Amino acid sequence: MHERVREHIRVTGVVQGVGFRPFVYTLAGELGLTGFVGNDVHGVFVEVEGPRSEVARFREALSGQAPPLAVVDEVTGTEIEPRGDETFEIALSDSSGKRATLVSADSATCADCLAELRDPADRRYRYPFLNCTNCGPRFTIVTDVPYDRPLTTMAPFGMCADCAAEYHDPANRRFHAQPVCCPACGPRLRLTDSAGTALPDDPLRRTAAALREGGIVAVKGLGGYHLAVDAANSDAAATLRKRKHREEKPFAIMVPDVARARELCEVDEHERALLESRRRPIVLLDRRGDARVAEAVAPGNRQLGVMLPYTPLHHLLLDETGPIVLTSANLSDEPIAYRDADARERLAEIADLFLGHDRGIHMRTDDSVVRSFEGRELPVRRSRGWVPEPVPLRTAPPRAVLACGAELKNTFCVAEGPRAFVSHHIGDLENYETLRSFTEGIEHFQRLFEIEPEVVAHDLHPEYLSTKYAVEREGVDLVGVQHHHAHIASCLADNGERGPALGVAFDGLGFGTDGTIWGGEFLLADLAEFQRLAHLETVPMPGGDRAVKQPWRMALAQLRSCCGAEPPLDLGALRRNESRVPAVLRMCEKGVNAPRTSSAGRLFDAVAAILGLRDTVSYEGQAAIELEQLADRAELGHYPVRLPEPVEVGTAGAAPMSVPSGQLVRAVLDQLRRGEETGVIAARFHNGVAELIARVCDRLRDATGVEVVALSGGVFQNMLLVRRTVDALRRHGFRVLLHSRVPPNDGGISLGQVAVAAERDRRGETSPA
Known part of the structure; x- marks a missing residue:
């Protein structure tokens, strides 16, 4: 006879509002176990009784077979005295004590809901707000804790009898799905013009028609409004740029499925998994040469930001259109619009139509953006789909x-x-x-x-x-x-490490402990403290913030630094700004309004300007991005750089080593003078920076004995630089740490x-x- 045991089990993590209790209820029934399951402020509690072998299987399945939206942090069990229960029940929730359970992130529409969306016999056929415990809005609609319907923006919508029956049925996948609704009781779409006047006919079909005709539509999503146009319509994309005051920064594109994504971009298996994941981020992908996308969508860019539909509304809209631009609804530098009245006011001069609805958004949340590197995520922006996990x-x-x-x-x-x-x-x-x-x-x-x-x-x-x-x-x-x-x-x-590590922090600007502007740093760091062991050599930043927006100023400063008092002034970027060159040179010479900086970001800006790519920028990092785009990926050569003779680094009181990055600038200039292709020069510059990083870390390892290198800072969003740097460091025997949960830029x-x-x-x- 099988030994009968009873266990008290505690499950923590994202285990509420994700169908965990019905999963436990069903699992217990399948294994013939008795007891109960409930929610409390810590997560989920379970008491389960039955044969020891089946209880063990039950406990293992709690994490191994958990629902799609569940994130199980820990399952702990304690054996207690059997009670002889005859059934398994869902117990009342216990809301006493300090809340420690988690709220799940918003999640893309699941396969079961999509099947209902497209089934003419289903009562939720073509209903833009259907959801269940495995999908739908979460974080963006929660107004307070605990996560119950009255404390979400679904509070104004009373459930009809059919929805209430599903909500209270433990065997239904909508059991305690707080946003549950249907056409009879839930939110409704509405289409208005820019003045707020409601328009007749089917909102979705009229929206699709407007997009096909070149219109701009503001579409209310999970975390805010987006601006949509036909991605293949050059005039529509150009008009959107003009009205949004977004001169050149790329727009994101939404496509119906991976097959359509592959018509536009190269998509490997990890990138496919990212596109299709429940998080549905924008994935930055290499663009195909024959991609049918308007040039104004991502002007001069080798990559496209692509995402798949993540709400029923998106699926229905893309059923009737081709790929669409879907970009945050705002003017440049403003946060995304998410309140209806505010959206109408802020977007009235941009959007022709507004496709909205009456379900409120409590917390605005932009789309997340990721890249793939060596089969893992490298976040660029961590937002919808991840937060608040x-x-x-x-x-x-x-x-x-x-x-x-x-x-x-x-x-x-x-x-x-x-x-x-x-x-x-x-x-x-x-x-x-x-x-x-x-x-x-x-x-x-x-x-x-x-x-x-x-x-x-x-x-x-x-x-x-x-x-x-x-x-x-x-x-x-x-x-x-x-x-x-x-x-x-x-x-x-x-x-998950504490250090110490050799930290390479390359970014635009950061306030240093000595009151100067840092940005090209080599640190010995753990979680408590750091020592600045080396940095890129400093140069003036003439005009301060103006130099960030006008890379030709950084080109002049770098050329003056590496070529002496009479830098070459015949380069295109300097000729185009020759009337201002004397004043900028005086700034550099006298140190007036020209703070010195070690910034790696400004170094990349300078090289981009020297190669004629960009005198001024319209968004942060534009010059460096275009320099990466220009680089010939097949070019493996690099510029040799001589480091200073060995200096005392890594010891208390020692001055940090100044790394002669200006040698790279001089090499770029010499190659340009010899008539080398600019794509080759750009590639050699990237390769040279990577080898320089590895050689400096080699020197620092000799001084510290540390063999782990952590790469961080916005410059390491440059995937060519990351690829070359990781390869160079590994050749030198280092273990390399990269980001995968938060971005390397200031978002981390x-x-x-x-x-x-x-x-x-x-x-x-x-x-x-």
């Missing part, structure tokens, strides 16, 4: 932490226990609307996860709005974290700040505000 921390902070992030590509992060909740993409904290989104987001996360921060981390730059927000909070201890240390700590935390800074603040708090190194 936590990033695990190797060691829990002693007290709750809030990290305020950087100024550009801002995210914030709250952490308590072993979990760090990195926010959705906020954007650049340069206008009131974005700052309001930042402060409202922090308040929402604090409520959602019942976290009251006692430690607040911030960047060292005193003028960042995120820094000012931190220092104005009362009753907390502050931790200032140097920008590039935060980058490397972010990479360490992303990989907040995670690094949390990791540093937690470690310093553990050591008692925090200070009162």
